Amino acid sequence: MRFKNFDYVGASRYFYTFSIILTIAGIICLAAFGLNYGVDFRSGSNVDITTSKQLTEEQLKPIFSKINIDEEPDVTPGADRVNVRFHQVLTEPQDQALRAEVLKLDKNASFEVNTVDPEMAKELGQNAIYAVLLSCVGIIIYVSIRFEWRFAIAAIIALMHDAFVVVSIFSILRLEVSLTFIIAILTIIGYSINDTIVIFDRIRENLRFAKLKKHSDLVELVNKSLSQTIARSLYTALSVFIAAFFMLIMGGESIRMFSLAIVIGLLFGAYSSIFIASPLWLLLKGKNVGKTGTAKPSKSQV
Numbered sequence: 019m020r021f022k023n024f025d026y027v028g029a030s031r032y033f034y035t036f037s038i039i040l041t042i043a044g045i046i047c048l049a050a051f052g053l054n055y056g057v058d059f060r061s062g063s064n065v066d067i068t069t070s071k072q073l074t075e076e077q078l079k080p081i082f083s084k085i086n087i088d089e090e091p092d093v094t095p096g097a098d099r100v101n102v103r104f105h106q107v108l109t110e111p112q113d114q115a116l117r118a119e120v121l122k123l124d125k126n127a128s129f130e131v132n133t134v135d136p137e138m139a140k141e142l143g144q145n146a147i148y149a150v151l152l153s154c155v156g157i158i159i160y161v162s163i164r165f166e167w168r169f170a171i172a173a174i175i176a177l178m179h180d181a182f183v184v185v186s187i188f189s190i191l192r193l194e195v196s197l198t199f200i201i202a203i204l205t206i207i208g209y210s211i212n213d214t215i216v217i218f219d220r221i222r223e224n225l226r227f228a229k230l231k232k233h234s235d236l237v238e239l240v241n242k243s244l245s246q247t248i249a250r251s252l253y254t255a256l257s258v259f260i261a262a263f264f265m266l267i268m269g270g271e272s273i274r275m276f277s278l279a280i281v282i283g284l285l286f287g288a289y290s291s292i293f294i295a296s297p298l299w300l301l302l303k304g305k306n307v308g309k310t311g312t313a314k315p316s317k318s319q320v
Contacts, residue, residue, distance in 0.1 A: 026244045026292060027237050027300060033293035037179060044186020053189050056103070056196035059143045063108040063133045065116070067100040070126040078102070081119040085112045107133055146200040150181070153204060157211050165218055168302040173214050176295035180210045180287045184279050198276035206283030209258070213251055213291040220247050221296065233304055240300050244292055255288035 056064075067073070075093045078100065082090055087104060094101040108116070113131060120127050134142070154174060161170040181203050188195055221243040228239050262284060266277035 024241070024245065026241050026248075027297050030293040030297035033289060034297075037183070037290075037294065040183060040186060041179075044182060044189060047186065047189045051189060051192070053185070053195045054192045056194045056199075059146075059195065059197075060105075061107055061135055061138075063104040063106070063113075063131060065102040065104070065108075066130040066132075067102065067120060068128045068130075069098055069100060069124045071124055072097055073100050073120075073123055077123055078120075081116065084119060085115040087112065107135060142197065146197070149200065150203060150207070153207055154178070157207070161211075161215070161218075164215075165222060168299055169218050169222075171302060172295045172299040173211060173218070175298060176214055176290045177207050177210055179290050179294055180206055180283055183286045184283050187282055188275075188279070193278070194275055196275060198273060199279055202276045202279035202283065205280060206287055209284065210287035210291060213254070213287065214295045216250065217244065217247050217291055217296055218299070221299070236300060236304055240296055244296060248292060251288065251291060255284055259284045259288075 073095060075095055078093055078095075079090075085108075087106060087108075089105045091105065092103040094103075108131070117129055120129075154177065157177065158170050158174050161173045184203060184206060187193075188199070221240060224239050224243050228235065230236055230239070259281065262277055262280040266274065266281055269277050
C-alpha cells in the first residue's frame with residue numbers, strides 16, 4: 019500500500035465536518051435524553067439468573083406483578099442465562115419472592131444479585147468522571163513536557179473527540195452505560211494517545227531538519243510524516259479491532275457494551291490521530307509560518 023501522494027491535510031476537512039455533525043447530534047441527544055445509565059450509576063438491583071433451560075420474558079413478566087415492584091424491570095434473556103435489572107433496590111421479601119417464583123419455572127436456577135444504593139451510585143458516577151479527567155490532565159502534562167503545548171492541545175482535543183463520540187453514539191442508540199463502559203473509555207484514551215504520540219514523534223523528527231519558508235512547506239511536512247506512519251497506524255488498529263470485534267460477537271452479555279465501546283472507539287481513534295490531531299497541530303503551528311516568511315523556532319525544533 020502506498021500513501022505518499024495522498025493529501026491528508028486536505029482530506030481532514032471532510033472528517034472535521036463529519037465529527038462536528040456527530041458531536042452536535044450527541045450534544046442534542048445528551049441534553050434531551052441523557053445517558054441510559056446501568057445499575058452501577060443509579061440505585062437498583064441487578065439479578066443474574068443462570069438457568070438449566072431457556073426462560074422467556076413472557077414467562078417472567080407475571081412474576082414481577084407478584085413481588086410488588088413500582089416499575090417493570092429490564093429483562094435480557096439468553097439461552098441459559100437471564101439478566102433482570104430492577105430500577106429500585108429489592109427488599110429482602112421481594113428478593114425471596116423473586117427466587118421462589120423463578121424456581122417454580124426452573125428448579126435448578128441459581129441467582130446472583132448486585133445492589134447499588136443511591137449514595138453508592140452517586141459516588142461511582144463522581145469517581146468515573148474524576149478518573150477520565152485525571153487521565154486527560156496527566157496526558158496534557160506528559161505531552162507538554164515531551165513535545166510542546168501545541169502538540170498537547172491537539173492531542174487532548176483528539177482524545178476528547180474520541181471519548182465524546184463513543185458517549186454520543188451510546189446516547190443516540192440508548193445503549194447501557196455501566197462501569198465497564200468507563201473502563202472502555204479509559205482504554206480508548208490510552209490507545210488513541212499512543213497512536214497520536216507515534217505520529218507526533220515523526221512530525222517532530224522531520225521538523226528538526228525542515229526548512230520552512232512557506233505555509234505549504236509545513237503542510238507538506240505533515241503529509242510526509244503521516245504517509246510515513248499511516249501503515250503502522252492502520253495495521254495496529256486493524257489487529258486490535260479484529261480482537262475487539264470477535265470479543266463483541268462471541269463474548270458474554272456482561273462484556274458486550276464494553277466490547278462495543280472499544281470497537282467504536284478504535285474506529286474513531288484510528289482516524290482522529292491522522293485527520294484530527296495532526297491537522298489541528300498544523301493549524302496552531304501555521305500561525306508561526308507566514309505565506310512568504312520563515313518559521314519561528316520552537317522547542318520542538320531544538
